[in-house]
Every structure is written in C-alpha cells, then in structure tokens.
Amino acid sequence: MLGAPASPQHEESPIASDALSLDDIDELARRAKDGDRDALEALLSAVRPRVLSTCRGVLPHLADAEDACQEALISVAAKIGTWTGSARFTTWLHVVAVNAARSTYRRLKRQAVPVEVMPADRPDPRTTSVIAGTRLDLLEAMEKLEVDHPQLVEPLLLRDVYGLPYDEIAGLVDVPLGTIKAQIHRGRRLARPLLRESE
Incomplete structure (x- = not known):
C-alpha cells in the first residue's frame, strides 16, 4: 500500500523515518522530484504520520482520516513535481493533506444517509475545533x-x-x-x- 509504514523487515531503509529532520525531508523531496523512486517511497513513509495527523484535524473518525491520508499520499506521489522548493516541503504537504481531507469529507457527505443525532451533553474535545x-x-x-x-x-x-x-x-x-x-x-x-x- 502506498505510503504505508515500513514493516520490521524493511530495516534496510537508509533513513529511519522517525529520525528525519525538516532538512532531511526537504532533501528526500528534492530527490523524489528529480525522479528517484526510492527517495519517493522513503518520503511517503516518513511523512505519513504527519499527513494522518493533519487529516485527523479535519475528520474526527480515524477510518475517514486514514482514507484521506491515503488520498493525500497518492496525490503527493503524482504531483511532487509541482513542489517548487521555495518553501518547506512539509508546508506544501500540509495543503495537499488539508485538500485531501476536505475532498474526503465532501465524498462522505454525498454518500451519507441522514440519521437523527442526539445532542451530546458537552462537546467531545477530540472532535472540537x-x-x-x-x-x-x-x-x-x-x-x-x-x-x-x-x-x-x-x-x-x-x-x-x-x-x-x-x-x-x-x-x-x-x-x-x-x-x-x-x-x-x-x-x-x-x-x-x-x-x-x-x-
């Protein structure tokens, strides 16, 4: 699956994703933009937690956020050439992730079946803006x-x-x-x- 976290048998990866600095991520993005497929795979694995976190900021349910995250990672892979390098890659990534989350929300809204929802006593902090x-x-x-x-x-x-x-x-x-x-x-x-x- 595109951008899925590396499993233990992928220890040969040259850079551990949790050790990447913003400069490391920018460098991987530059290499990926230049057509380096290994750099692209490493980049997608490295930024997946960040993308998922951004999507969860918009979509309260984990499964929906994971769908949006996957959509965002596919978009990153397809459109990495549009990143100009003038700003941090993670800033550009943030916009891609927000757009994917909003697109997922629109899709879910179109598919939704109306149900009567009982109001909660107080807002759930996990879903409150x-x-x-x-x-x-x-x-x-x-x-x-x-x-x-x-x-x-x-x-x-x-x-x-x-x-x-x-x-x-x-x-x-x-x-x-x-x-x-x-x-x-x-x-x-x-x-x-x-x-x-x-x-």
Whole structure:
C-alpha cells in the first residue's frame, strides 16, 4: 500500500523515518522530484504520520482520516513535481493533506444517509475545533463559504485551524502577505454567522 509504514523487515531503509529532520525531508523531496523512486517511497513513509495527523484535524473518525491520508499520499506521489522548493516541503504537504481531507469529507457527505443525532451533553474535545462547535460544524461552514468566496477558505483553514504563519500561507497560495491577512480577516467575519447557523 502506498505510503504505508515500513514493516520490521524493511530495516534496510537508509533513513529511519522517525529520525528525519525538516532538512532531511526537504532533501528526500528534492530527490523524489528529480525522479528517484526510492527517495519517493522513503518520503511517503516518513511523512505519513504527519499527513494522518493533519487529516485527523479535519475528520474526527480515524477510518475517514486514514482514507484521506491515503488520498493525500497518492496525490503527493503524482504531483511532487509541482513542489517548487521555495518553501518547506512539509508546508506544501500540509495543503495537499488539508485538500485531501476536505475532498474526503465532501465524498462522505454525498454518500451519507441522514440519521437523527442526539445532542451530546458537552462537546467531545477530540472532535472540537478551535473556531467552531465541532470539526463538522467547521467543515459545513467552509463548504457554505466556498460557494461565494472560494479564495478565502484555504487561507482561513491554514491559519485558524492549522496555525500556519501568514508569510507561509502567502507563499503557498502565491498571494501578497497583505492580501492574505485581509482575506483571513474577511473569511473570519463571513464564517462567524455560518458557524452560529450550524450550532
């Protein structure tokens, strides 16, 4: 399976994934981008825990997050050539993982059968977002916001959910820093009433 954790018999791997620094990951990514298949496999194994963690930040159920993680790793393998190397590979990876998680959420939502859910006494901290009642409330709000303001969603998620610095977000979406700050501020203002609607 693509990007699956190395099993004990794969001890010949030249770099242990838990020992990789950000510089090591960037170097593997450069080699993978240049067509080194072994580097790509090592890279996917090394970043899988990070990708899964990012996906779990969006999707509360482990099985769904694992599906999104797999989708993200396939995307990394297919699109590694689009990483420019101007920012950390892990920053680029973060966007790929967030997009995979949101894509998985959309797919699950289309397939879902409506059921009546009893409200919990208090929010479960494992599924609660910083800026919404639950992660699912947040995803619903982002889906609504994206209809009229698609350019605001990604920067807002990257800043308010994942805590990326403004300058990294600006580099990732290739928009000036001042514009990114304005988009995030506007996104927050537009998202607040949507979050209230979903409570």
